[in-house]
Amino acid sequence: MSLAEPDTYDADTARVRPTGPRRRSSVAAAAACVVLGLGLIGGALTGSWLTGDSSDGPGTPDAFTAAGELWHSVPVDKLFPPTVKGDGAGPGGADRTWTRIAVAPDSGCGDAFDPLLQKALAPAGCLRLLRATYTDATRSHVTTVGLLFTKADSAAMGVLHRRFEEQGLATRRDLMPRTYAAEGTPAAGFGDGQRAAWTLSVLTDAPVVTYAVSGFADGRSVGDPQPAADATKADATTPPAQAGLGHDAQGLADRVERSLRKTVDSATEKPS
Structure with missing residues (x-):
């Protein structure tokens, strides 16, 4: 999963580069990845709880x-x-x-x-x-x-x-x-x-x-x-x-x- 690069300043003109259509699409794609990643993590945690997986770390042996x-x-x-x-x-x-x-x-x-x-x-x-x-x-x-x-x-x-x-x-x-x-x-x-x-x-x-x-x-x-x-x-x-x-x-x-x-x-x- 890759996030969009932050806004940067042009070294020659010392002004913010404009955000065009390509820029907006990159941000949207990054947001979708974040949502998807959180969904997968949440699903894994829920599955672990439902199946009784004992990977709770040290001190809690099955x-x-x-x-x-x-x-x-x-x-x-x-x-x-x-x-x-x-x-x-x-x-x-x-x-x-x-x-x-x-x-x-x-x-x-x-x-x-x-x-x-x-x-x-x-x-x-x-x-x-x-x-x-x-x-x-x-x-x-x-x-x-x-x-x-x-x-x-x-x-x-x-x-x-x-x-x-x-x-x-x-x-x-x-x-x-x-x-x-x-x-x-x-x-x-x-x-x-x-x-x-x-x-x-x-x-x-x-x-x-x-x-x-x-x-x-x-x-x-x-x-x-x-x-x-x-x-x-x-x-x-x-x-x-x-x-x-x-x-x-x-x-x-x-x-x-x-x-x-x-x-x-x-x-x-x-x-x-």
């Missing part, structure tokens, strides 16, 4: 990127609170309270999942895995909650989410997450055979897979584990359902996921 960095920038008590209250989260709408009894060192995903689940999650990659184990108020149930931070971008997480949904992978028994059995705690005997109910969710607004798996604290084996979605149904009669283990898994997973999102919101909140 939520997806911010979520992927939480594993090394947020205290463990933020992601896995020492005490989690589950108002109305138990069978029949009963209140639940879970107490954290162990936190695993952050790690890779080497032995954290059964081979088939490891293969199913492989397209997203494994950046870091965080886990904690909780017990209920009676100390008769134990539940491991996990946050798998992946290497995937938003599009890849969307593809993985659709695959899990369309193929029902989150409810297959051969794709159950593993437990974190910490010695010297009520979860010491919480192994593969003690898994009773589980839930797993591939997020699309963060590069994270959340999951929870629950069982009995006394180390009893469970021959008929159930997805939490089935074990929380009103007419479910299996031992995991009757004991409320589906509610433990679902309730803890939901609340840890909410805590994750609140932390992301705080990290991306623009200063007022």
